[in-house]
Amino acid sequence: MTDLTPNNADRALAALRYQTAARDLERIVRNIAARYIVQQVPLTWRLLHAIEAEALADLGFASRHDALMLGLFQRPNDLPYPETDEMVDFGASTALPAVFAFAVSAYEEAARRAAEQPAAAEAPLRRARAWGG
Template sequence: MRLTNMNEFDAVIARAEPIIATIVTRHRTEGQPLTWRLIHSIEGEVLAELNRADDLQPAYINLIRHSGVFNYPLNDDPVDFGESSAIACAFSMIYDAFHRVH
């Protein structure tokens, strides 16, 4: 039994990538470092934009958001995932885009 439709999930990822790039570019031009507070804020913007799309299913959008399981900080310290190999999808995409732009 398949729990997810990878085409739907891939559609969310494909739609999220340019949204993330646009938002990250805006914050990078403001000269802000990537902090925990900022990564949470960017994630919120991305999810809000994705949820406005009529053709994406909310269940698949929610798969990329962080869950309470990892208990990421919400402060102004720079983002550091340490040696973690389990990173929320949206956070990973935002982190990669932020450092690609920088």
Template sequence: MRLTDINEFDAVIARAEPIIHTIVARHRTSGLPLTWRLIHSIESEVLTELTRSNDLQPAYINLIKHSGVFKYPLNDDPVDFGKSGAIACAFSMIYEAFHRAH
């Protein structure tokens, strides 16, 4: 993977967006808030779907998931990134889609 291979990363983002919107729409019908447990679950579903498509490189798929460096909670509290300037790409996309649908 080279940093100049931005087209591959863009392909992952483009493929992830409709997957995220579909999954978020399914969860939004419950009327429940976006919790840490739910955002982790949605991220896992998105990554599974992206991995199933054999035309995307796993290294680029891994760039959008949370790295574990940031210790995001895994509980039923509503998601709150506070004033964080560094948010995992998938989490950011999920959060935005969830609140746009609201």
């Protein structure tokens, strides 16, 4: 059973608000990244910074979440990343700012789908039936 004392209820509400904001920001970042993915623009450090700036400046995102919540998604100033045209490579690191993680995930997912495309194109064509059989 869930303990809904005022302190625990506040924590649960804060966690829910954070999850909602994170999903919202992920959707925004994926939409921005998709524009570049469709154009086959590689993910460089400079592009990653541009995606971050655009996502965090999204007026809809800012209007749906309070300033404190928005601040949680800002990259700390003491976490500098290159701003070059080199390809993004985080190695095995899993400690990424949220926007960076969402953008990298979108690019990795697109690369997986692209790798699967040739296999699907070589598969024999089957006539689709309206009832799925």
